[in-house]
Amino acid sequence: MKIVSVINYKGGVGKTTLTANLGAELAFRGRKVLLIDLDPQSSLTFSFIPPDLWQKEYSESKTIKNWFDSLSDGGSITLTDLIFTPRATNDTLNGEGKLDLIASHLGLINVDLELATELGGASLKQAQKKFLKVHSHLLNGIEEINDYDIILIDCPPNFNIVTKNAIVASDNILIPAKPDYLSTLGIDYLIRSLNSLIEDYNDYAKISNKEYEEIAPEIIGVVFTMIQIHGGQPISALRPFISQTKRLGIPVFDNYFRENKTIFADAPQYGVPVVLNRYSGITYQGVVSEIEQLVSEFAKKIGI
Numbered sequence: 540m541k542i543v544s545v546i547n548y549k550g551g552v553g554k555t556t557l558t559a560n561l562g563a564e565l566a567f568r569g570r571k572v573l574l575i576d577l578d579p580q581s582s583l584t585f586s587f588i589p590p591d592l593w594q595k596e597y598s599e600s601k602t603i604k605n606w607f608d609s610l611s612d613g614g615s616i617t618l619t620d621l622i623f624t625p626r627a628t629n630d631t632l633n634g635e636g637k638l639d640l641i642a643s644h645l646g647l648i649n650v651d652l653e654l655a656t657e658l659g660g661a662s663l664k665q666a667q668k669k670f671l672k673v674h675s676h677l678l679n680g681i682e683e684i685n686d687y688d689i690i691l692i693d694c695p696p697n698f699n700i701v702t703k704n705a706i707v708a709s710d711n712i713l714i715p716a717k718p719d720y721l722s723t724l725g726i727d728y729l730i731r732s733l734n735s736l737i738e739d740y741n742d743y744a745k746i747s748n749k750e751y752e753e754i755a756p757e758i759i760g761v762v763f764t765m766i767q768i769h770g771g772q773p774i775s776a777l778r779p780f781i782s783q784t785k786r787l788g789i790p791v792f793d794n795y796f797r798e799n800k801t802i803f804a805d806a807p808q809y810g811v812p813v814v815l816n817r818y819s820g821i822t823y824q825g826v827v828s829e830i831e832q833l834v835s836e837f838a839k840k841i842g843i
């Protein structure tokens with residue numbers, strides 16, 4: 540089982556769209572996929588189930604917020620308790636595959652604040668121990684889950700403790716980004732923050748008397764999103780940003796998401812990601828086939 544976090548602390552770069560389409564297409568290809576929505580905005584959740592269903596069935600006691608909340612009373616809820624199978628997307632699957640979800644909740648914002656109060660300590664050693672504990676909650680929680688080929692975690696646009704929990708729990712990191720100046724700067728900064736978290740965690744883990752293991756989440760690469768296409772190619776103004784990212788030494792996916800506001804803006808409200816919708820039309824089919832190629836590249840890169 541592979542655990543992959545989809546991260547970028549820039550907002551609106553296509554994290555949720557990438558997570559939803561990747562998960563859905565992999566499930567269509569027969570993989571068992573679990574999506575975890577770790578963003579209080581809950582966009583991934585609402586891409587698969589309507590808000591009224593969430594309100595009725597999940598909001599009270601079946602979201603990732605409840606799991607984090609229960610940690611303080613000894614962990615009465617397990618992640619498995621929260622898993623459900625969103626209907627619309629699963630109805631489009633016909634093979635062995637399935638797509639399950641753990642929903643999010645706006646109250647997850649407070650979880651971050653509460654976790655932050657658990658950090659620190661009277662001595663350096665105590666502070667290091669608390670750092671490991673606070674950042675490894677999700678890693679421990681996921682350990683009991685084993686009936687999936689892949690878990691995809693959709694992270695919020697920040698680098699708070701909940702996001703760091705996702706990184707610590709992950710085998711791989713996937714970075715969606717828009718090809719523009721500020722986003723390219725952001726990638727460099729993101730990589731440094733990632734490396735610094737991993738370094739701190741491992742430094743403390745080494746001196747934890749084997750209580751904690753070292754981690755090694757690996758960056759699979761940057762997926763460019765919202766690419767403007769002209770004559771079958773990304774428009775020339777975008778190319779410098781793509782090559783600049785490659786120069787940072789970060790792998791860049793050959794395939795990308797092209798920009799199409801109509802197609803991408805509408806899909807979430809029907810509960811089925813773009814790649815599994817059955818619309819016709821040349822533009823639509825072009826977009827779908829690009830996503831399919833991206834998913835193949837992804838699957839090959841992580842070996843599932």
Ligand SMILES: Nc1ncnc2c1ncn2[C@@H]1O[C@H](COP(=O)(O)OP(=O)(O)OP(=O)(O)O)[C@@H](O)[C@H]1O
Pocket residue numbers: 549550551552553554555556557578580582694695696764765766796797798799800801803804805
């Ligand atoms: N390829 C695309 N072309 C056009 N619009 C897109 C594309 N991908 C996503 N969008 C739209 O851009 C907006 C942001 O996308 P998305 O929610 O996936 O980004 P995000 O990085 O998850 O955002 P956030 O940081 O708020 O979580 C959404 O309205 C979505 O419909």
Ligand SMILES: [Mg+2]
Pocket residue numbers: 554555556578582583693694
């Ligand atoms: Mg999002």
